[in-house]
């Protein structure tokens with residue numbers, strides 16, 4: 001049996017997108033998701049995205065990290081499925097109800113409202129999430145924000161100098177973060193510009209992270225470091241993030257369909 005997929009990316013953060021509405025898709029288990037995501041033996045991607053029917057939105061989007069874990073939000077993938085849909089859409093996710101609209105420069109997404117309570121991040125203890133009194137070597141006093149998924153944000157003088165391969169996993173798996181955490185290293189360069197690298201929960205460093213850009217922008221705005229509309233520059237390119245009316249986060253940026261293909265579930269030890 002051959003299952004169709006679409007390979008897509010948002011600023012180099014790449015996805016394999018399956019659509020359960022248009023064909024038989026095997027039940028998505030952590031093992032299958034990780035196998036499909038594997039860049040050596042699978043199709044290869046940062047996240048596997050499964051589109052399903054929804055009773056409350058245009059469609060439901062489920063997100064599986066490369067380690068197979070299902071998570072609540074993925075900003076770049078939200079733009080990708082918005083591009084695929086090709087018209088305004090509401091999208092049901094574990095992190096809440098989002099909306100996407102094709103726009104100049106790609107796709108505009110309403111990512112919902114940020115949450116700041118320690119137990120909404122979540123953190124293991126009651127703490128001030130604007131500046132958490134913790135540190136890892138010379139990284140200290142980060143902010144934490146939940147934008148559907150959990151993020152910790154370190155503001156540093158030189159984001160490019162951070163030893164992300166060593167410090168990323170150390171922080172991702174720290175017991176302070178019961179659901180683990182996406183780790184952002186940011187340098188604010190002006191009132192409307194931030195440069196960012198992200199160690200993603202369940203993936204590692206990616207070329208871009210949409211929710212990381214949202215969380216970092218919101219944290220910078222909360223600290224008074226930037227205005228309420230900024231350009232976040234990641235390795236793969238730029239996103240525009242605005243903390244807009246109604247406390248909602250608006251993200252605009254590109255999305256690309258790379259190619260289409262099919263895979264045989266039997267090749268992954270799964271019945272079709």
Ligand SMILES: N[C@H](CCC[C@H](N)C(=O)O)C(=O)O
Nearest residue numbers: 074075076149200201210211
């Ligand atoms: N690794 C993230 C999910 C993907 C986030 C990123 N790809 C984005 O564009 O938001 C997490 O575990 O919450």
